[in-house]
Amino acid sequence: MDSSNVSRDSFEDSFEVNFKPYNGHHTELTSDVSVGNMAMLPLKTRFKGPAERLASNEVDIIDEVLLHFKPSVFFKSYEIKGDADRTFIYLMLYTVECLKKLTKSPNKAAGVKDLLMMAFHEKIPMPGDPDFPLNQNYQKPANTTEYLKMRAYLEQLRQELGVRLCDRCFDKPDEKASKWWVCFARRRFMGKNLVYPGTVL
Secondary structure, eight states, rough: OOGGGGGHHHHHHHHHHHHOOOOOOOOOOSSSSTTEEOOOOOOOOOSSSSSSSSOOOOOOHHHHHHHHHHTTTTTTTTOOOOHHHHHHHHHHHHHHHHHHHTOSSSHHHHOOOOOHHHOOOTSSSTTTTOOOGGGGGOOOOOOHHHHHHHHHHHHHHHHHOOOOOHHOOOSSSSOOOOOOHHHHGOOGGGGSSOOOTTTTO
16 A cells, blocks of 8 residues: 555554554563652663663663554553553653644754653643543652652653654654654543643643
């Protein structure tokens, strides 16, 4: 089939059908540290934050999210098997918000800038906030110290994911993001939006 003649809707529909046998990704990454009941997994990153640093040749949670995003985003439910899965879920939800933002970015440089700014947006909720969509599955921070640690970790995750997502989304740095990525901006992992629909980030 000539991909240039495939509409976004037909592509998404065929993709969903093709990935129905997929059983869902559950990370095997582990950490001795959690905030609330979300694992604080190590990262390959240059951004400041509380995460332990990994070597560049190791796999981290952001690698796993970007690798498994397209088949996983169609899931309406997801069995949580451990604290690391909650980190995976959060990043899945945030990736959809990133793709919404990238639909308006004219090129890669603008996309990176847009997502780095969005990483610190005060309207992006975290577990325990009244508007966080999965509070029934997440524990809120126990105290102010844990709240600040969780916020710093999520900001670090969002910055790193934004940069790496742009590396995948922009085939050419002077053109808009690939339609084969931004077509997923309309999807809702687990039937949820990280931010309330209509919120401008």
